Every structure is written in structure tokens, then in C-alpha cells.
Amino acid sequence: MSEPVEILKTPVKLDYTYSAGQSASRFLRAMAEGKLIGQRCPVDGRVYFPTRGSCPQHGALMRPEPVELSDRGTVVTFSINRVPSENIKLDLPYAPVQVLLDGADTILMHVLGECPIDQVHMGMRVQAVWKPKSEWTTSIGNIKYFKPSGEPDAPFDSYKEHI
């Protein structure tokens, strides 16, 4: 009598074709041109970046007019990741950072580069470092990482709302 079957490995493979949607498409096309385009909420005028097309707070479609943003901003908060993950191709440890781009009212999640891990701090001013233009696609990944811009730290008041 052989051993009962305990574990059965059944691979699951499903392909999905995502539609970015109108708003996200605009954002991604702009990324392909090296531009950071946000949108305004029609209710309170706040600039969202990136945006999926609707204001989550008010349930309203964003105003279509593009708002061009700087690729410079402030680190609002961060963490230091030492856990490996299948989906992530970065060397450990790395610092995911939440960046408030100048002109935006929401934070962008990205990663810190060209900076010793122990120096990352809240309020640090950062600058996007882009991949070579020839490698640009319709993706937020055109920005490789954010590096310290060398400016003095932003005052706490300028970003405290976003912590």
C-alpha cells in the first residue's frame, strides 16, 4: 500500500489584458514623453498624481485638464525593506519612499537611490532620476529612482498633512 497523496501541485496560469482606462492612459502616455501629468478633483481642486481617473474621496471623475508637475519633491515618509519578494527586482535593502512632488497634493510611491540607506529621512528633498530616453515606455518605471536633490529639508508643515 503506497503512501497517500498529501500534496498536489497544480500550476495556475491566467492571462489578463488590462485597460488602463482613459485617465490612466493619459498619465502613462505622458510618462512615455518624460512628463508627469496629474489631474484635479472637480470638488476641491486638489491635484492627484498618479491618478486612475476618479477622486476617491468624492467619487467624481477628475477634471480632464492636465496639470504638469515637477519631478522634484519631498520625502514624506519611507521604510527600509529587507524582505525579498518575487515581483521586486531591487537589491536588498532598499528604501521605498513616499514622495510629495512639487505641485501635487497626493504622494507617489517610489524608491530611493544614490543615497546610503541610513540617511533617508522625512522631509528630505529629492529629484527623479530617469532611465535613458531610449528606454522610455508607457510606465512609471521610466523613473529609475529618486535621489537627494541637495536642497535643505522641507519644513514639516509643508508635508505634515500627508503623513
Add this chain to the structure above:
Amino acid sequence: MREVAVVAFAQSKSLRRELDRNEVEILIPVIGELREKSGLATGEIDFICSGSSDYLAGQSFAFVSGLDAVGAWPPVSESHVEMDGAWALYEAWVKIQMGYADVAMVYGFGKPSMGDLPETLALQLDPYVLTPLWPDAISIAALQARLCIEKGVTSERQMAEVAARDRKNALGNPYAQVKGEFEIAKLLAEPYLASPLRKHDCSPISDGASAILIASEKRAKQLAKRPAWIRGFTHICEPQDLGVRDLTRSRSTEIAAERAGVRKGKVDVAEIYGPFTHQEILIEKALGLGASTKVNPSGGALAGNPMMAAGLTRIGEAARRIWDGSADRAVAHATSGPCLQQNLVCVLEGN
């Protein structure tokens, strides 16, 4: 039991592929329409419930983005079922029954076009012995259709007639996807997709969303001229395994129909969620409908099947007929799972 009524309904057009819009962009106008029709802001709704499926969306927590369409601020009392919106409506109805809420909003949405729906649905089956064979949903339904035909419960001709009837009705439905007048002989001359099912026997793949507003008596009378009162609301689930239940009848629908009191009065209109023609026939039989009942004036799922919203839409379409006076009593049905595994019955009355 408190008196609760369906007071508003909105839906998006069922499309083969919503290339331009993501789920939230589809939902926003639907919920917006509901708000406009009822005059209610999010803050005036006591409870919100939605229905959607992660595997349909291809990511975990797909419903979280659905909440973006609602504008959940200030924070709302809200829940979600990984089922068709019809069951989300049930949860909301229960909340009103227990006195927790007086007005509830429910929505369901899905973009099955993003994946391969018949293949994705194979994941609903027993993961140890059935899914690894990857039987797609059409083949599974075909097994049931074959059994029904051999038992004399239905025939390929009868199935084609149901398809033709539904799609002809759909001509009057601006939201329907597949509509037209089809000749039975021509339909029967088409090749099989998965014998004995032909293309016309299967509902289309549809992207879409729908939303419903329900309210307790006092509020319902304020929100609708002729509220569609929910006088029966039950659902029953059969064991899934295809070998342990009679696939040639829908026992769960029979039980649900009995408990919901379908036969307590004349049924003017029935909106049936039959993803396949033979299944629509089985449900018609299980509900015990008479010849005078108008079935699927909207065209039903065979005209448009936005997964996770289609069941909710049946309830909305039935309610519409109460509101416009073309029915005094209507029955709506929703189904989930392979071969009509789980069924919900909702009885609506205008008086």
C-alpha cells in the same frame, strides 16, 4: 419583517470589451445616475454593499477600487461579497430588516473581457480533482445540457427558441449587447461550440456594472412613486460536485421559490439569469411559471452578461416593470457557480 422596496436602478451598457474604461470609470456614471434619480448623497445612504470577484479582475482586493466610485467620505458603513451583486443586495436587505439601515445602495461590476472567462471559471471547481483538467465553463454547461436533452427535459430546438426569444426582447433594451431577430432553422444550422451547445446557447462575454437602491417603507414611499416591494427574498446553494446532484432540475431554485412565495400570486414578469439557454429553461420550470408570465423582457443574460452584475440587473429590470406599471408582481432570479449551483429568488410586488 419590515417592508423594503427597490426604489432606483442604473446600469451601464453591456459591452464585449470596455477598452477605454477601467472598473471605476464604468461605475462612476452608474452610481451617479442612481444618485441623480434618488436625489441622495453618499452621506444619506446608511449602508453600501458590493459584489465582485478578484479572479475576474486579475488581482486581489479588486473591490477596493470599486469604493473609489462611491466617494466613501466621510467614512461609510460598507461591506462586500465575493459574489454577484444580487447577493450583495441580499446582505443589504438583511441590514434593513434588522433595523441597522433604512436606505442601502448596492452595486456589482465586472470586466470579464480582460481574461478568458470560460477558462477562469474552471478555477471555481474542485481544485484537487477537477480544475487540473481545466474544463472550461462552456464544456461544463454542455454536460448538463446533454443530460437535459437525453432526459427529455428540453431539446436543441427549444433551446434555440429561448435564445431567439430573449434576443428579440433585447431589441427594446438599449443596454443589451446581443439583440436581433433570429430564425430557428438558421440557428440550428450553426456548428456546435461544445456539443450540444451552439454559440447562440451561450451568453456573451460582457463588461459592465449595475447599481440598485433599496429603502424601508417610509423612505421608499418618499423615493419612488410606486416602490417595488420585496415580498420574498431567498437563496439556496447546492453541493458543487456534478455527480452528487440532479443536473436536470434546479432543486435549489425550487426550494428558494417555495420559501420566497413565488406561487402565492400571479407572476406577470420573470427576469431569469440563465447564462445558457438550457439553464434558463430549467429555472423557468423550477420557478413554476405559467404561460402568462413574460420571461426576460430585458433579454436576460443571453443578451448581456456582465459577470457579478448580471444577477443584480435582473432584479433591477424586474423592478422597472413594477415602476412603469407593466407588472404588478415580478420575480427576479440570479445564479452562481457551475451548472446552476447557487440560486437566488426575489419576489417584487407593486401593491
Add this chain to the structure above:
Amino acid sequence: MAELCGIVGIGQTRHQAARKDVSMAGLIREAAERALADAELTWKDIDAVVIGKAPDMFEGVMMPELFLHDAIGGAYKPMLRVHTAGSVGGSTGIVAASLVQAGIHDRVLTVAFEKQSESNAMWALSISLPFSVAVVAGAGGFFAPLVRGYMRRSGAPEDTGIRVALKDRKNALKNPNAHLQIPDIDFDKIASSPMLWDPIRYLETCPSSDGACAMVMAKQALAEKAPRKPAWVHASEMRSEPTMFSGRDAVIPRATLDNAKNLYKKAGIRNPRKEIDCAEIYVPFSWFEPMWMEGMLIAEKNEGWKMTYEGATAMDGDFPVNMSGGVLSSNPIGASGLLRFAEAAMQVRGQAGEHQVDGARKALGHAYGGGSQYFSTWIVGSDKP
């Protein structure tokens, strides 16, 4: 208007990294059978089944309740499947209770479970779309910045998290069902454990567990006749807010504050710290204890950490929290919320054995999920409300 709902049977599995000895059906049946045994009932006595679990990708089965429900007596009965992310266990309990409270069913069986060893939860949580950079590795990666935000605004000492973890892990030693039991656990062990997502260390983090929890709920007339004292549902509440919007306070979200306010109002509680005897709170990363003490209005703003520091949340404190060892000790994601609700009910039934708080008569069960946006809670008591 609402019927009273009593919890008459509670059961859970021994939570473990991987239950290789049972299938999913076996896992939930184990918990369900224990709950039925506790209530001295059979499958026939149950009118409806409510199943809760987190994302289907955690097991690789779409809507698994469809193939599972008949393993827990659901055949030809009404069955609902709830999914509200991490708070799902709590929401599931609330939906089940509402069926009784609405007078629709006499007895409802509710089961929440996760058998995440069968898939890859970290992967399921990190599926990225082209619109965002894949940097967040797992839930901890998402919450670590929030913890940092709390540390900044409250001025809490850096070792607050370690103290919470120490307390919960010691409590787990008294809970035969807990997954992680580290007999020689001490402060230094936790402090020196590897840092995963600054400032969260390995031993301040929840495990990944397979497990299930079940409860039998009954209407008043039947609960009064149950063989063991029921726990009575006094009140429950759910609140959600969007994951992200400009100016959102993601650290102590408004949704939790609103939830708490409304919950206590319905339960007739004016001073939660005094009137509630103990609580089971969803703390998957140690720092969430002080954060949720504030979120649930037990502590004043920026003072939640003091409760930990003063020992108030210890078993012998004035407001014991997570006597079972909490989510830090066992985390079958879909079940964790229901476990909090169940453990709270066990306390007021005097059923918690070695981790019982003496004389507990009113307890709080709490669950949260998503990006700290879904909150479900309930208050249960030994006496009727």
C-alpha cells in the same frame, strides 16, 4: 426591532504554518465540528452558512466557498461569502449575526479560514499593474511608513513595538491554538531579530498561518436553552474609507474613530476603557496596538503607547489586549478577524482557559483590513444588552 443574537458555540483549529494533513474542506470542517460540539448541535440544526476569507489568490481557487460549503453542512441551505480584505473575519461575524438579528434564521454557522500555504500570499498581495512601481513587498512594506508616521507624531519610545510583541508572544504560550509559541521569548530576542521593514522587526510581525475559526449563532430563545452560557452580541459596526486621497490620515484613519464612536453609542458605553473588560484587537505588526488603542478611543490621541508602557494591556492590566496572543501569534488572514471576535466571545463565556481574564463580562472584538481602511468591530457580553 432586532432580535437578540447569542453565540452558542465556538471552535477553531490549531493554527500552523502549513496544515498538510487536511484539505481546505478538512480544515474548515474541523473548526465547524468543534463549534457544533461546543453548542451540542448537529449539521441539521444549522439554517444557513456564512463563509469568510480573504483574496481567492491566497489559495488559488476562485470562490472556494462554492466547492467547500457542503463540507460544513451547507448543502441546500443559504450560503453567503464575505470578502472585505483583512477585516473579512470581522465582517463575516457581523453578517452572520445580522441574519439572526433580522429574524431570518434561527441558527447560523459562520466559518472564516485561510489555507495560504496552498498558494503564495506575498505574491498575491504584490501583483503589480503597469501604473505603479513594484516596491511594496508584502503588507509590512505598506504599513511600515505608517508606523513611522505614528512614532513621529506621538513621540513614542522606539521599543514600544517590542513590548507589545513580548506581551502577545507570552500570552500565546497560554493559548493551545496559537501558531507561534516561543517558550523562551524575551525582550532581547525580539530586539535582536532581523529588521524586515524599518522599523518593524521579524518578531514584531505576524506569521503566515493556515487556520479556521467557526461560531454558531442563535436567536434568543434557542441561545437561552444552549448547554453553555452564550455570549450576547451587544453591538457591531463597520466603517470604510478610501485607501488613498489627498490629506488622508492613514495612521489613525477617521473610519476607525467613527466606527468606535458609533459602536460604543449603540452598546451604551460611555467610558470604553472602564466599561470594557478586555479586547482582542487586530495587531499584525506590533505597533498597531498603541495605534488602535487610539483608533478605538480607548486612549487619548498620541497616548496609546502609554497603555503598553504602563502594562495596562497586559493580562493583569486594567485593559488586557490580545490575551490569545493575537494576530502576531496566529494569522490565517481570512480567519484572523473572526478569531478576534470569537476570542472576545470566549472571554465573556469564561471559556478561554489559561488565557482567561478573570470575571470578564464585556469584551471588544476588532478587525481591520485593506490599506487601513476597513474596520469591523463588535461588543459581546455575558449579560444580554
